[in-house]
Amino acid sequence: MKLLKVDTIQQVLDKMEYQFRDIKLSTEEINILEVVGRTAAEEILSQYNIPDFNRSTVDGYAIVASDTFGVTDSIPVFLDVIGQVEMGKATNIVINKGQAAYVPTGGMVPSGADAVIMIEYIEEMDNKTIAAYSATAPGENIIRIGDDVAAGASLIHKGKLIKPQDIGAMAAAGIRQINVYEKPRVAVISTGDEIADPFGDIEAGEIRDINTYTLSAMLEEMGAAVTVRKVIKDEFELLRSNVEAALENNHIVIISGGSSVGTKDVTAKVIDCLGEPGVFVHGMAVKPGKPTIIGKAKGRALFGLPGHPVSAVMVFKVLVGHFIAKLMNRDHFSLQIPAECSTNVHSSPGKETFQMVELQQIGNGYLAVPLHGKSGAISLVSKAHGFVRIPHNKEGISKGEIVMVEVL
Amino acid sequence: MKLLKVDTIQQVLDKMEYQFRDIKLSTEEINILEVVGRTAAEEILSQYNIPDFNRSTVDGYAIVASDTFGVTDSIPVFLDVIGQVEMGKATNIVINKGQAAYVPTGGMVPSGADAVIMIEYIEEMDNKTIAAYSATAPGENIIRIGDDVAAGASLIHKGKLIKPQDIGAMAAAGIRQINVYEKPRVAVISTGDEIADPFGDIEAGEIRDINTYTLSAMLEEMGAAVTVRKVIKDEFELLRSNVEAALENNHIVIISGGSSVGTKDVTAKVIDCLGEPGVFVHGMAVKPGKPTIIGKAKGRALFGLPGHPVSAVMVFKVLVGHFIAKLMNRDHFSLQIPAECSTNVHSSPGKETFQMVELQQIGNGYLAVPLHGKSGAISLVSKAHGFVRIPHNKEGISKGEIVMVEVL
Numbered sequence: 001m002k003l004l005k006v007d008t009i010q011q012v013l014d015k016m017e018y019q020f021r022d023i024k025l026s027t028e029e030i031n032i033l034e035v036v037g038r039t040a041a042e043e044i045l046s047q048y049n050i051p052d053f054n055r056s057t058v059d060g061y062a063i064v065a066s067d068t069f070g071v072t073d074s075i076p077v078f079l080d081v082i083g084q085v086e087m088g089k090a091t092n093i094v095i096n097k098g099q100a101a102y103v104p105t106g107g108m109v110p111s112g113a114d115a116v117i118m119i120e121y122i123e124e125m126d127n128k129t130i131a132a133y134s135a136t137a138p139g140e141n142i143i144r145i146g147d148d149v150a151a152g153a154s155l156i157h158k159g160k161l162i163k164p165q166d167i168g169a170m171a172a173a174g175i176r177q178i179n180v181y182e183k184p185r186v187a188v189i190s191t192g193d194e195i196a197d198p199f200g201d202i203e204a205g206e207i208r209d210i211n212t213y214t215l216s217a218m219l220e221e222m223g224a225a226v227t228v229r230k231v232i233k234d235e236f237e238l239l240r241s242n243v244e245a246a247l248e249n250n251h252i253v254i255i256s257g258g259s260s261v262g263t264k265d266v267t268a269k270v271i272d273c274l275g276e277p278g279v280f281v282h283g284m285a286v287k288p289g290k291p292t293i294i295g296k297a298k299g300r301a302l303f304g305l306p307g308h309p310v311s312a313v314m315v316f317k318v319l320v321g322h323f324i325a326k327l328m329n330r331d332h333f334s335l336q337i338p339a340e341c342s343t344n345v346h347s348s349p350g351k352e353t354f355q356m357v358e359l360q361q362i363g364n365g366y367l368a369v370p371l372h373g374k375s376g377a378i379s380l381v382s383k384a385h386g387f388v389r390i391p392h393n394k395e396g397i398s399k400g401e402i403v404m405v406e407v408l
Numbered sequence: 409m410k411l412l413k414v415d416t417i418q419q420v421l422d423k424m425e426y427q428f429r430d431i432k433l434s435t436e437e438i439n440i441l442e443v444v445g446r447t448a449a450e451e452i453l454s455q456y457n458i459p460d461f462n463r464s465t466v467d468g469y470a471i472v473a474s475d476t477f478g479v480t481d482s483i484p485v486f487l488d489v490i491g492q493v494e495m496g497k498a499t500n501i502v503i504n505k506g507q508a509a510y511v512p513t514g515g516m517v518p519s520g521a522d523a524v525i526m527i528e529y530i531e532e533m534d535n536k537t538i539a540a541y542s543a544t545a546p547g548e549n550i551i552r553i554g555d556d557v558a559a560g561a562s563l564i565h566k567g568k569l570i571k572p573q574d575i576g577a578m579a580a581a582g583i584r585q586i587n588v589y590e591k592p593r594v595a596v597i598s599t600g601d602e603i604a605d606p607f608g609d610i611e612a613g614e615i616r617d618i619n620t621y622t623l624s625a626m627l628e629e630m631g632a633a634v635t636v637r638k639v640i641k642d643e644f645e646l647l648r649s650n651v652e653a654a655l656e657n658n659h660i661v662i663i664s665g666g667s668s669v670g671t672k673d674v675t676a677k678v679i680d681c682l683g684e685p686g687v688f689v690h691g692m693a694v695k696p697g698k699p700t701i702i703g704k705a706k707g708r709a710l711f712g713l714p715g716h717p718v719s720a721v722m723v724f725k726v727l728v729g730h731f732i733a734k735l736m737n738r739d740h741f742s743l744q745i746p747a748e749c750s751t752n753v754h755s756s757p758g759k760e761t762f763q764m765v766e767l768q769q770i771g772n773g774y775l776a777v778p779l780h781g782k783s784g785a786i787s788l789v790s791k792a793h794g795f796v797r798i799p800h801n802k803e804g805i806s807k808g809e810i811v812m813v814e815v816l
Contacts, residue, residue: 088601090612168622171606193496204498214576
């Protein structure tokens with residue numbers, strides 16, 4: 001029984017690291033308006049100082065700070081107003097001791113001035129004179145050139161998944177397009193004589209395909225491009241020719257179903273006949289997800305995922321998701337939610353266990369409620385907010401224990 | 409000073425609820441392959457039983473369970489093999505007491521049988537006889553008709569944000585398209601004489617536009633359609649004509665910048681002149697985000713967000729995000745991360761305070777590290793993983809306190 005020689009997840013990840021070391025993504029230049037959800041393939045440096053002039057953060061008067069030293073709300077200093085700065089315009093005003101100029105919020109601070117005193121703290125005596133009633137420190141209410149981002153400073157690191165707020169930062173820094181990794185191309189094939197296209201009529205004994213649709217949507221959410229979606233009968237030659245065709249132009253081929261030790265198991269044989277090294281993982285010490293197959297042929301990664309929808313989703317997250325993140329050098333701030341487990345959870349000794357959970361907010365925290373049931377495969381996957389990993393050397397989870405929930 | 413009569417966030421949300429009560433989205437039918445990230449506008453019911461036949465969960469023999477009662481690994485029962493079920497096919501085999509038929513994982517359990525015994529627990533004596541070595545309970549290793557999802561049962565509730573795993577559930581239930589809310593249409597206008605298009609050359613005293621790009625990307629991430637992206641000078645007539653045009657075909661118009669009490673504040677005047685009721689919120693007891701304006705004209709929602717990027721992002725999340733979720737009846741399982749605060753954080757009495765934080769994983773939990781600095785507006789927004797709300801009646805956060813981080 002080949003399935004008995006199973007690897008731990010760490011062994012599987014190590015083998016993947018080694019076998020897939022030469023699978024690389026190319027990069028492409030993309031306009032920053034299209035770049036949310038893509039991954040930076042280079043470090044992005046600011047082309048400019050932000051701001052590139054000394055900028056006032058308040059409506060007030062640009063002054064020489066030392067003029068106000070010792071000033072109180074009963075002993076003001078009187079300053080000569082020598083002009084006002086227009087918003088969005090350069091100014092050639094120069095402030096000397098004893099002088100002031102009006103500056104609006106966001107306006108350029110004239111040279112010579114080293115602080116801005118807020119209008120709340122001054123009184124206009126006449127057109128040409130203000131009384132200042134507050135001691136103002138040098139630098140107060142000014143953002144200096146490059147204070148926010150200095151020219152040449154790193155804005156986005158290589159491997160960063162670009163979020164909406166990064167677009168604004170790049171826009172501010174005058175960056176129009178950046179290098180991102182191409183989308184990994186993935187073929188998703190479901191196999192099994194009982195699996196039918198969900199959009200056709202089905203015969204008695206058949207079930208509608210779930211995995212092709214779930215896995216494709218998860219791949220697209222991760223930033224991959226799904227180029228093939230197919231349901232194929234468990235016939236060696238049919239599966240072989242379809243997988244071989246899919247290897248042509250994809251980085252990854254996922255075959256779901258057909259990986260139990262049943263009579264119709266052909267996935268491993270197909271992978272083995274397509275080229276070296278073929279199957280290098282056959283069985284994994286996890287629950288669920290034991291009948292997982294991983295191979296390589298013609299320089300492409302092949303994953304044989306279990307047919308059971310819950311197992312397929314979790315093995316996908318843990319192995320395929322991991323590999324795709326690696327391909328993109330993603331630093332992978334993968335969001336996990338600390339939560340208190342609502343009940344005891346048993347695990348199988350010697351196996352890493354994945355437990356689907358639903359999250360319920362309680363005060364400043366979450367309760368993780370395990371979802372069970374042999375029967376509720378589809379309902380489980382749709383209802384779960386995430387899953388918890390129980391390492392192979394840990395005996396279950398106790399009620400009240402804090403666990404990290406990986407979000408689905 | 410109109411800005412002194414400010415509302416609390418709860419007062420603002422209550423006013424929005426009342427004023428925007430008649431703004432509605434229409435719905436559209438979408439193929440399930442295109443539906444991730446959209447929001448269900450109806451409850452989705454399963455059209456079929458899943459599975460729609462009694463299904464084996466193992467490779468084994470379909471039997472009458474009572475035949476095995478009292479059986480042990482030394483005292484087997486012998487059963488007559490009367491056939492085998494083919495994968496993906498209906499079967500007309502009928503099992504009586506003393507009989508068995510082979511069924512593969514996922515195969516149809518013949519009528520008469522009420523359990524499946526795993527092949528691990530039987531021995532094939534000859535073609536026509538097996539010895540069964542394990543007592544098997546009725547129902548064991550069978551998923552019954554409708555066990556996973558019963559025909560007519562609810563698969564997706566109204567207001568659910570559709571995730572990848574829901575696609576599989578709908579495919580399994582034979583659903584091809586569903587009703588979702590149309591994308592709310594939003595115009596994003598930045599105003600300010602110092603704001604320049606980031607893709608052109610800029611003059612001294614100008615800064616490149618951030619908010620249009622950040623807000624547009626956040627809107628698209630939330631599932632809205634951004635129809636207008638513009639930078640407009642702070643001139644009443646120019647802003648008025650552009651906002652009026654934007655009201656024509658959008659649910660929401662966002663104007664960022666131009667909402668301080670500075671000389672050039674025209675946003676509130678523009679909103680007030682476009683129709684009843686005009687501005688109904690001018691100033692909010694939050695930090696940052698005080699100079700927020702909300703109004704309604706011609707049946708559309710208008711938001712005047714602060715120009716400062718950090719403020720704009722947070723007010724957007726708390727008000728505009730809230731309103732969009734409401735428009736779509738989203739139940740809004742908005743992901744918050746419990747985290748331990750790394751330092752004391754001060755807040756302003758009487759104001760709700762938003763504090764940007766970075767998350768650092770520590771063991772089975774996170775540390776929330778507050779991000780500060782008047783100057784680092786752009787770097788802050790890009791670096792922050794989320795923000796923490798400090799209610800107006802709470803005096804800051806103590807080091808070590810558990811806070812809920814709203815993810816950006």
